[in-house]
Amino acid sequence: MAHADATETRQYLTFTLAGEVFGVDVAKVREILEWSSITKVPQTPEFMRGVINLRGSVVPVIDLRQKFGMPETERSINTCIIVVEVETGAETLVLGMLADSVQEVFELEGVNIEPAPRIGTKLDTSFLKGMGKRGDAFLIILDIDRVFGGDDLAGLAAAGEAAA
Numbered sequence: 001m002a003h004a005d006a007t008e009t010r011q012y013l014t015f016t017l018a019g020e021v022f023g024v025d026v027a028k029v030r031e032i033l034e035w036s037s038i039t040k041v042p043q044t045p046e047f048m049r050g051v052i053n054l055r056g057s058v059v060p061v062i063d064l065r066q067k068f069g070m071p072e073t074e075r076s077i078n079t080c081i082i083v084v085e086v087e088t089g090a091e092t093l094v095l096g097m098l099a100d101s102v103q104e105v106f107e108l109e110g111v112n113i114e115p116a117p118r119i120g121t122k123l124d125t126s127f128l129k130g131m132g133k134r135g136d137a138f139l140i141i142l143d144i145d146r147v148f149g150g151d152d153l154a155g156l157a158a159a160g161e162a163a164a
Contacts, residue, residue, distance in 0.1 A: 008110040012132065014139060015082060015099035018070045021139040023132055026105055028144050030083040030094065035075055049073075052081065052096060059083065061096040067147070073098040087145045095148075108132050113141060 012023035013032075038050040038061050047066035051058050061081060065073045073079060078101035086093045116128035129141040 009107050010110075011105055011107050012139075012141060013082070013105050014103035016101050016103065017065050017068070017073075017099060021103065021137070022064075022099075023108075023139045023141045024082070024084065024144050025129075028084045028086075030085060032102055033081040033083060033096070035079045035081060035098075049098065054083065054094075054096075057094070059094055059096050061098060062148070063098045064147075065098070065100075073100065076100070078102075084144055086148060106134075108134070108141075 011026040013026050013029050014021055014023045016022070033052075033054075036052055038052055040050040041048065041060075044050075047063050049061045049063050051060050053059075063073050065071060080099055080102055081096040082099050082102065083094060083096050086095060112133045113130040114133065116130050127142060127147045129143045132139045132141050
């Protein structure tokens, strides 16, 4: 898997899931919301917690912990919904991702991003842009367009339409 251009500097929003630090390209982030009322939609995948009303639009909410095989996200004072735009080829889908907490936005140069490891990770590495190095620590940089496969997105779009 190709990693970021070594000379390119990008901004990433960092957040935590089960004690691990993840990052997503800030250009994909629309906004960050406090946990709000999530309406469960029947017959959706377990990782889809439901939908929220975002200024009149139905937005599916995903529990990334469940998507990645971790325990379900528990609501706390720091739990939030990161609203992102996911490219699905011809269209852009807006969805919310539950995060235990949001950390910060910071810049990371391409030289500080290693390719995703092939073994020893809890995640399917096709979801990863790479491992960002920050001092002695690593953060998992997600390729948000690849976190959700075509089947996942088709189900989410249908659930959003059903709830509308």
